[in-house]
Amino acid sequence: MEARYKKKNTCGTICLKYLLFLFNVLFWVAGGTVFAVGVWTVAEKSDYISLLNSTFYAASAYILIATGVIVVVTGLIGCCATLREMKNLLIVYFILLFCIFLLEIIAGVMAYMNYQKLDxxxxxxxxxxxxxxxxxxxxxxxxxxVDKLQQEFKCCGSNSSLDWEAASVG
Known part of the structure; x- marks a missing residue:
C-alpha cells in the first residue's frame, strides 16, 4: 500500500523541474540587474535628477530598486519551491509571477501612451x-x-544651443 502513495519521478517531470529551476535562476539574475540599474541611477546619475522640476523622474529610480528586490525575492521563492517541490510555495510563486506580469503590461502600456508627453x-x-x-x-x-550633462553628452542646451540665447534674453 505504501508504494501506491510514493511519488513517481519520470524523466519528463525531472526535466520540467530543472527547466523551471533554470528559468528561476534567470529570473533572479534579471531582477538583480534591474536592482543594480536602479542603484546605479541613484548613485551615479543623481546629479541629473536635480535638473528636473518633477519628482516623478527621481521616483522612477527607486521604483527600479523596489522592482528588482521583488523580482529577486520571487525568483528565490520559485527556486526553493521547485527544488523542494512544495505545492503551497509554488502557488505563491505563480501568484507573484502573475502580478509582476500584470504590472509589466500596465507599465508598458502607460509608457507607450505617455512617451511623447514625457519626452x-x-x-x-x-x-x-x-x-x-x-x-x-x-x-x-x-x-x-548642467555642466556635467553637457560635457558627458557633448551637447549644448536642452534641444539646441538656441536654448542659451533665450536664457540670456530673459
Whole structure:
C-alpha cells in the first residue's frame, strides 16, 4: 500500500523541474540587474535628477530598486519551491509571477501612451532649469549638473544651443 502513495519521478517531470529551476535562476539574475540599474541611477546619475522640476523622474529610480528586490525575492521563492517541490510555495510563486506580469503590461502600456508627453515635459523642464537656475546664487548643484550633462553628452542646451540665447534674453 505504501508504494501506491510514493511519488513517481519520470524523466519528463525531472526535466520540467530543472527547466523551471533554470528559468528561476534567470529570473533572479534579471531582477538583480534591474536592482543594480536602479542603484546605479541613484548613485551615479543623481546629479541629473536635480535638473528636473518633477519628482516623478527621481521616483522612477527607486521604483527600479523596489522592482528588482521583488523580482529577486520571487525568483528565490520559485527556486526553493521547485527544488523542494512544495505545492503551497509554488502557488505563491505563480501568484507573484502573475502580478509582476500584470504590472509589466500596465507599465508598458502607460509608457507607450505617455512617451511623447514625457519626452516633451522632460525637455521643457530641463530647458526651464537651464534658463532660470544655471549660475544663480544658491544653485551650485544645478550649475555643476548642467555642466556635467553637457560635457558627458557633448551637447549644448536642452534641444539646441538656441536654448542659451533665450536664457540670456530673459
Amino acid at each position: 516633451h515635459e522632460l525637455r521643457q523642464n530641463l530647458k526651464w532649469t537651464m534658463q532660470h537656475k544655471y549660475k544663480q546664487p544658491g544653485e551650485d548643484g544645478v550649475t555643476q549638473a
